[in-house]
Amino acid sequence: MKIRLSQADGRPLYVQIMDAVRSGLVRGSLRPEDPLPSVRDLSSSLRVNPRTVSQAYAELERDGVVQVRHGKGTFVAPGVRPEEKERPRLAREVARRALADASRNGLALADLMVALREVEGGGARGDGRKEDGR
Amino acid sequence: MTDMVTAALPIDLGSGPFAVTTQGLVRRFGSVRALDGLDLQVPEGAVYVLVGPNGAGKSTLIRTLMGLVRYEAGTVNVLGRNPADLGAEVRAGIGYVPEDYRAGYPWMTVGRLLEHQAVYHPSWDAEYARRLRARYEIDPGRRCHTLSKGQSRRVQLVLALAHRPPLLLLDEPTDGLDHVVRDETLSILSEHLADSTTTVVISTHRVYEVEPLVDHVGVLAAGRLLGQLPRHELHGSLLRYWADVPEGWRGPKELGGRVVQRSGAARAIEWTVWGDRDAVTRGLSQAGAAVREVAPLSVDEAAVALLSGKEAS
Numbered sequence: 001m002k003i004r005l006s007q008a009d010g011r012p013l014y015v016q017i018m019d020a021v022r023s024g025l026v027r028g029s030l031r032p033e034d035p036l037p038s039v040r041d042l043s044s045s046l047r048v049n050p051r052t053v054s055q056a057y058a059e060l061e062r063d064g065v066v067q068v069r070h071g072k073g074t075f076v077a078p079g080v081r082p083e084e085k086e087r088p089r090l091a092r093e094v095a096r097r098a099l100a101d102a103s104r105n106g107l108a109l110a111d112l113m114v115a116l117r118e119v120e121g122g123g124a125r126g127d128g129r130k131e132d133g134r
Numbered sequence: 135m136t137d138m139v140t141a142a143l144p145i146d147l148g149s150g151p152f153a154v155t156t157q158g159l160v161r162r163f164g165s166v167r168a169l170d171g172l173d174l175q176v177p178e179g180a181v182y183v184l185v186g187p188n189g190a191g192k193s194t195l196i197r198t199l200m201g202l203v204r205y206e207a208g209t210v211n212v213l214g215r216n217p218a219d220l221g222a223e224v225r226a227g228i229g230y231v232p233e234d235y236r237a238g239y240p241w242m243t244v245g246r247l248l249e250h251q252a253v254y255h256p257s258w259d260a261e262y263a264r265r266l267r268a269r270y271e272i273d274p275g276r277r278c279h280t281l282s283k284g285q286s287r288r289v290q291l292v293l294a295l296a297h298r299p300p301l302l303l304l305d306e307p308t309d310g311l312d313h314v315v316r317d318e319t320l321s322i323l324s325e326h327l328a329d330s331t332t333t334v335v336i337s338t339h340r341v342y343e344v345e346p347l348v349d350h351v352g353v354l355a356a357g358r359l360l361g362q363l364p365r366h367e368l369h370g371s372l373l374r375y376w377a378d379v380p381e382g383w384r385g386p387k388e389l390g391g392r393v394v395q396r397s398g399a400a401r402a403i404e405w406t407v408w409g410d411r412d413a414v415t416r417g418l419s420q421a422g423a424a425v426r427e428v429a430p431l432s433v434d435e436a437a438v439a440l441l442s443g444k445e446a447s
Binding site for chain 1: 209325342366376430
């Protein structure tokens with residue numbers, strides 16, 4: 001699991017870690033029953049306070065995304081259905097950021113919708129990560 | 135065009151439990167008050183960063199907590215004791231990286247220095263010390279006076295961490311380290327926090343480096359705290375608002391927050407405000423401003439905003 005944190009992101013670090021796990025599920029790089037890095041290993045590689053990672057894992061457990069198995073570690077929950085829950089949730093988060101960016105530039109939702117269709121229509125070439133089924 | 139407004143953030147962290155407190159701490163150098171009635175509160179288990187300009191009193195404060203300097207007024211409590219009375223006893227429970235980077239005695243080898251320290255601290259973890267020494271590529275045969283600043287800093291970090299003390303006082307811990315070793319040190323500190331029960335106080339000018347490790351922030355200027363609060367509260371309530379405003383806009387009478395810093399051009403403002411995000415946004419909007427963006431400040435940016443506000447007063 002590769003996570004990049006950004007202090008410029010503006011969202012708390014634990015939220016960024018939660019979204020990285022969700023994004024892994026949506027992309028398929030994380031699957032049900034997969035182990036997540038230990039709190040110690042992830043905090044060490046991200047150079048963050050271990051409590052930040054613990055908080056992210058605890059919130060993800062509350063959301064039913066992961067399971068903490070005592071003495072064994074943290075795993076992606078067996079029943080997790082990324083298409084039904086994580087995908088729309090992540091999309092809303094991306095939408096929120098896009099809207100905030102638009103608002104900062106003085107753009108309205110309508111401007112953004114038009115531009116999204118235009119860019120998607122003309123700018124999808126060469127992008128190998130086109131989403132399947134859409 | 136920028137004008138500043140003095141404002142202090144909260145400095146009371148409540149009832150504890152605290153690993154370290156001072157109350158009304160005063161330390162004078164001649165007629166200068168290096169510490170001017172300081173009320174420090176470091177919660178147990180916190181990673182507390184002290185930020186502030188040169189001469190703000192950060193090192194003096196840390197040395198006072200170590201019982202290395204006397205003070206004229208106030209009280210100091212470190213791990214339940216007063217370091218002025220029980221200096222050696224208090225120091226044994228502290229891992230200390232001093233501002234001064236000279237480690238040990240000049241003629242002593244690093245290996246001998248580590249053994250010396252192991253005897254002094256009953257809780258010395260020899261295996262951990264060996265691993266840290268290997269990660270930092272420290273040669274135990276070197277004599278202390280031949281160490282570069284960076285090598286010496288690494289030795290000091292091993293000395294501070296290897297007895298897994300309940301309290302770490304780190305005065306500019308990454309000073310003199312190159313990029314790679316600095317990064318390695320942050321990783322070592324993350325692991326140390328995962329493996330040990332400890333409270334950490336870090337004084338640094340490179341706040342951005344340690345910011346992801348830190349959960350409490352104290353901003354110090356002229357021997358006083360301008361703010362002392364959990365980092366998430368700082369990020370949640372000290373926010374920068376960018377807004378478009380009509381020509382000649384005066385701002386709301388009641389904002390629902392306290393302006394720390396104002397700047398901006400004729401029709402676009404950039405205000406830094408301590409207060410509830412929704413209330414402040416509403417206040418600005420009702421006064422005719424179109425709020426374009428609201429964003430938290432990094433600890434660095436927050437310190438700059440507070441300190442420039444202070445200097446203008």
